[in-house]
Amino acid sequence: MFDVLGNRFRDIFAGIRGEVRLTPAAVESALREIRLALLEADVNFKVVKAFVSRVRDRAVDRAVLDSLTPDQQVVAIVRDELVALFGKQQAGFAAAGRRQRVVLLLGLQGSGKTTTAAKIAHWLSRQGRRALLVSVDIRRPAAIEQLSVLGGQAGLAVHDPQDRESAAGRALSAVELARADGFDTVIVDTAGRLHIDDELMSELEEISAAVDPTDRLYVADAMTGQDAVRSAGEFHRRAAVSGIVLTKMDGDARGGAALSVVAVVGVPIVFSGSGERLEDLELFRPDRMVSRMLGMGDILTLVDRAEQAAAEQQAEQVERRALPDQFTLEDMRRQMTVIGRMGPLDQVLGLIPGMGALGGGAQIDPKGLTRVAAIIDSMTRDERRRPGLMNGSRRKRVARGSGTSVQEVNRLLKQFAQMRQLLKKVQSGAVGRRSQARRLRQRMRIPGALAP
Amino acid sequence: MPLGLRDRLGAVLRRTAARLGGRLEQIAGAAGHGADASEAARETADAIEEVLLEADVGVAASERIMAAVRHAGAPRGGLQLRTRVQREMLEILSSPPSAPPAAAAPRVVLVVGVNGTGKTTTVGKLASLLRREGCRPLICAADTFRAAAIDQLAVWADRAGVDLVKARPGADPAAVVFDAVEAARARGRDVVLVDTAGRLHTRADLMAELEKIGRVASRAVPGAPHEVLLALDATVGQNGLTQARQFFDHAGVTGIVLTKIDGTAKGGIAVAIACELGLPIRYVGIGEALDDLLPFAAEAYVDALFTKAW
Incomplete structure (x- = not known):
């Protein structure tokens, strides 16, 4: 999905390559192009500003300008800085620190939480783990049923406690059942909510208090624009997000928002979803993503x-x-x-x-x-x-x-x-x-x- | 415009408007007293561009707006510059044609879009809105792919008090649409609202499926689909433009429904789409309740983006 951004970078660097010696003016014009490419890729404009100025500081250094391969030096600087933006954190789940893992999936409406819940359960089962799915989305019509159907199709265990009406109650019921029946992981699919909806954000805190999750994954749509930083930041503030799952990566979104969220909120991307099949979930690798952005394939x-x-x-x-x-x-x-x-x-x-x-x-x-x-x-x-x-x-x-x-x-x-x-x-x-x-x-x- | 509508949209957008507008006022104030007038104007222009970029209006559309504004001559102070930007945006948003006239009956309205933009919710709310306007709509569940999508739509049909035509999960969506049109004709309904499955615009096979739905619909009623609404998440970034272009090419989109505008996202990409493709924003979704869908009012929207006090 970062391909389009990759193409832009390729063009920019192709432009630089023509120069025998890099002049400050040439650097400046390349930086302008980089700024545009990043903005068009939905990278947060504050992040763009900081990024461009860091690259400029390093690129106009005499050593770079005088080197025999200035273009390659600039590519290297951009690459370094991009990798730095993504952070160096490891993808996937961190060690749970206790026997039972409880994963809470949260995010805005339509970001892909339910699909992601099923994908993670499937991913875990391939690792030989036993995961129990539970939907606590008591708001969206047929949301609970959607998870049951998805689970049923793929042979995943889904818990649907008919006697519990509150979201926290449903989550707790699943944790109890998992403990009794030997599931090592519980995946809680929460209702989509806006980060400014106080009532629903409190509900999230209630669920958290009830089940003490080991992982709080914020599910983010790769196609999100400038607002991504704000909503992710607010979720992080209210629910202490531990990782991000980037969804809909199979589209052609340039995903700059994802980059920004990592850079601003400081939470790593742990998984990426790239299709409608249950298998379409991968561990996120920042260095590979940067290579892809720069057009070097993956x-x-x-x-x-x-x-x-x-x-x-x-x-x-x-x-x-x-x-x-x-x-x-x-x-x-x-x-x-x-x-x-x-x-x-x-x-x-x-x-x-x-x-x-x-x-x-x-x-x-x-x-x-x-x-x-x-x-x-x-x-x-x-x-x-x-x-x-x-x-x-x-x-x-x-x-x-x-x-x-x-x-x-x-x-x-x-x-x-x-x-x-x-x-x-x-x-x-x-x-x-x-x-x-x-x-x-x-x-x-x-x-x-x-x-x- | 129905009474109170403008106020409701305003109330929803106010959250962001206060901050945005405040920043612009600040900029305008500073620009007025700057020692170096041209330097101050440049700073104002930069600040306005930032506001546009932060609202996802995008580089191209922002530059176009700023160029048009500059073309009008050197502005006297930041306030005038802002007024010009506002006027230009209004111009962009109100130039596309409004709703196509209802010709044949039943009128077929397709709701399309990528996954998770709020198509099903929009169909439910639109049915209710049309009913309140005196139409007799019927809902067609053509999303036969997503698990439990039909059940979700059934709940909405029930809430809106309209009939639902559905098939088994996995059935051919085009066939369901055909059946729905027949049913509408038999039951004397004048609008068929079709909820389609979410699809990424990069999936050629799924886009072809949309074309097929359109073809089959046109066999059932001449000129169908009479309206194709693209549900666009207000939080979407520059990819929204690509989405709109692809859905325009393959499904003949005639208008935009901007959903989830009740968050802090401003849906500025709709301005870019109106600018590039000339597609009008027809409705905005402002919440999860049945009456949380409003006809779009360009003036209220631009005001909300740029004005401090409502």
Whole structure:
């Protein structure tokens, strides 16, 4: 989602790159551009002011101006300062300090609390934890039911005490049940409220007093504008927020508000939500986000996702088969299944460095993948292993069988041949997936523009 | 405008107005007594720009407003500058066309938007508002995706005292809309209010679904959908402009409903949208009660943004 901001930064730095020596005037004009880019990305205007002046102080230093690579120096400064803005805190849950964890989700209306509650429960269950969900939203029509339905669909435990009417009572009932039934975590989904609504903010304090939460997560919409700092600040003041969950990251919001909230309120972003499926929740990594903002892609997230998805598959097999000579259409088919598990294709591609530069607007057709799968499925085992067998009549048969055309079958076979070629190049010298990941990590430490 | 409406909007916006306006008055005062007049005017302009930016009006629209103001000649003091900014904003907000005339019956009104902007709540409140205005609306639950969305809408339909046409969760939303139009015709209802599922404007497949809903609606009634309202959260930042553009392109949005204006957010992005896309703000949502939806009044809104005393 920070892609658009990333594009702006890329343009700005591309402008600087033309200079042989950096002049104060050139720095000034780049700073103006940076200011605009940040404002358009909804970064709080006070934060922008402070940010620009810090970068200016460091950039007009003689050492930077006189260096042989002034543009790279400026990129490095901007990167440092952005990372500093996001803070260095660790994502995910801090140690609970006691056996039972009670997570309170709070925030404005429509920020995505209920969906996030279910996603966190799902995330915990994948870590081998047992979470009990409870909705204490007694205001919005059908809110309690929404959580029950979500939980039911995903096989998550949802508690709905019919005998408790107050929000605090419902929360307490869930904590008691969890203790009795051996749930290690209780996730309390609260009603959406405005930070200026005194009555509802007091209700929040009552719930807190009743269940003594270990985590108070403020759920924030990534698309929020300048007001984000004010509302998050007020929630923090009244309810001592311990972390932020950033939602709707799959849109194209530039998310500057999130940056501002972290910078001003001083609470770390712990999770980010990027889709409507329960799996679409990730630990937030500030350094990766900065890399993404600066247009360097997010290889580490991609590696994480690939590892996670492949673990469910026969990872070993895929890895071995990735050697070019042994790579067959069968492997391609298997990898497509793995890629499918990593999330929607356009999201996955967005994480690859350079793909952002292709102009974001490139729409990936998920149906295209389905058609390719159908074509491969229509081949015999021999054909999949030895695509050379595919003569005219076989191609016709496969096209008919998969409901596609001969042209599409041709295109696939051609793509497959190219892929094999590409693999040959990539894999020369590569030992395995792990070491590749390690090398990628090393490469990511230094932004692409900063050659040592 | 109905009696008391302006006052209610004013009361809601006053919280922020007091602080904002106060700051501007301060600026204006300082500018009047500055030693260096041009320097003072520049400072005033900077301060006004900051007010606009803080209200999410955005860089482009702010610059356009400031340019138009400067074009009018050197202002005499900060107060005049402020009046000009106000007039320019009013101009932007009141230039788009008002509601399209009701042609066919039943009139089909789609409410669209990204997730969590308040579409369902808006549909409920709009049904009530239209009833009070003497219409006979019918609500259609075309959000068949979000868990319990239909139940939520059923509660609102009940509160507003109007009929609800629904299908099973997961049903084709376009089919539900078609059924609702048929039902409205059979029961003699003149407006069909359609609650659609929230969708991010970046999801091409879901935007195509909206296009399909529109196509199917137009087969049921000529010219449908007659109105497409984009529910926009007042807290939304510059992304609101992208949202509006995408929903405009794919769903033919005809107007904006600015929701949750009862917080401290000022929804200045609506000014940017009116400026760039010429889309009018039709309604504002100011709370969670049944009658907390008001027709938009540009003058009251701009006044509230810029005036200290109401």
